[in-house]
Amino acid sequence: MAHFRKTLFIFNFILLCSTVSFAGKFAELDSPDTEQGYLAYLLINENPFPGEKGYQSIEDSKKGMRQILWVINNRLNEIPEGYTQFQIANVKTKSVTNIITAKGQCEGFHMDDKGKPSFENRVQERINYLLKIANSGKGPGKFAELLNYAKTISRNYIDYLKIYKPDIFMDLFVINRIDVTGRGYSWMTNRDYYNPGGDYISIPDKYDGSISGNRFFTLKKRN
Numbered sequence: 162m163a164h165f166r167k168t169l170f171i172f173n174f175i176l177l178c179s180t181v182s183f184a185g186k187f188a189e190l191d192s193p194d195t196e197q198g199y200l201a202y203l204l205i206n207e208n209p210f211p212g213e214k215g216y217q218s219i220e221d222s223k224k225g226m227r228q229i230l231w232v233i234n235n236r237l238n239e240i241p242e243g244y245t246q247f248q249i250a251n252v253k254t255k256s257v258t259n260i261i262t263a264k265g266q267c268e269g270f271h272m273d274d275k276g277k278p279s280f281e282n283r284v285q286e287r288i289n290y291l292l293k294i295a296n297s298g299k300g301p302g303k304f305a306e307l308l309n310y311a312k313t314i315s316r317n318y319i320d321y322l323k324i325y326k327p328d329i330f331m332d333l334f335v336i337n338r339i340d341v342t343g344r345g346y347s348w349m350t351n352r353d354y355y356n357p358g359g360d361y362i363s364i365p366d367k368y369d370g371s372i373s374g375n376r377f378f379t380l381k382k383r384n
Contacts, residue, residue, distance in 0.1 A: 187305035188296060188305035188308040188309050189292075189312070190308060190312055191312060199261065200230075200258075201311045203229070203267060203270060204229055205307075206270075207267075207348070208222045208225040208375075209373060210307055211303050214374065217373070219306060222307055225372045227314065228330075228345055228348070228377060230314060230318060231324060231330075231345050232377070234324065235328070235345060236249055237250075237255065237257065241342040243384045249346055249380070250266065257318075257319065262278055269283065269284050295308050328344050329369055330364060330370075330377065334382075336379070345377045346378060347361055349376055350374065351374055351376040360383070361378040364376070364377045
């Protein structure tokens with residue numbers, strides 16, 4: 162009987178350790194060497210987490226991730242009449258990665274000297290920090306929720322071309338008496354001095370153009 166209790170104690174101890182180890186992994190990301198992982202890194206990089214400048218709520222940051230994903234999609238698949246993809250995205254491509262790494266488009270993300278998708282060290286350092294917070298504590302919290310959300314919507318888009326909520330700017334056709342194409346085609350940090358210029362039209366607050374610390378832009382209608 163004593164031998165049985167000792168064996169049971171060892172088994173329970175191993176089981177407990179295994180459970181604790183598993184429970185501590187509340188958030189994981191796909192490798193940035195994959196297209197879905199690289200996309201998720203962008204969505205995380207471009208949206209604030211709790212305690213960071215521009216953060217308002219979990220839902221606001223999720224909304225910001227979705228709208229940036231819509232910009233990527235629109236630059237790939239929704240080129241308005243009168244425009245070329247190169248005029249909008251500074252690249253001609255069918256690849257999500259190429260949209261992200263096009264010259265001068267997504268700060269911190271680029272192709273390295275060998276033509277491999279890469280990013281600045283600060284991007285990885287922040288993600289490591291966010292993962293560390295997400296995987297600490299007794300259960301999943303806001304950090305884990307946001308990281309896992311970025312992973313999920315990136316996988317859904319790359320694997321199935323699905324974004325499960327609409328582009329909120331899709332039916333926006335007039336801004337300050339200017340005819341616009343609708344849909345989001347760019348975003349920048351929400352400061353008055355940041356503007357992509359050209360035929361990009363800033364979407365004002367009354368149309369929800371400021372999301373998760375970013376200002377979104379549509380295009381002036383050409384036809």
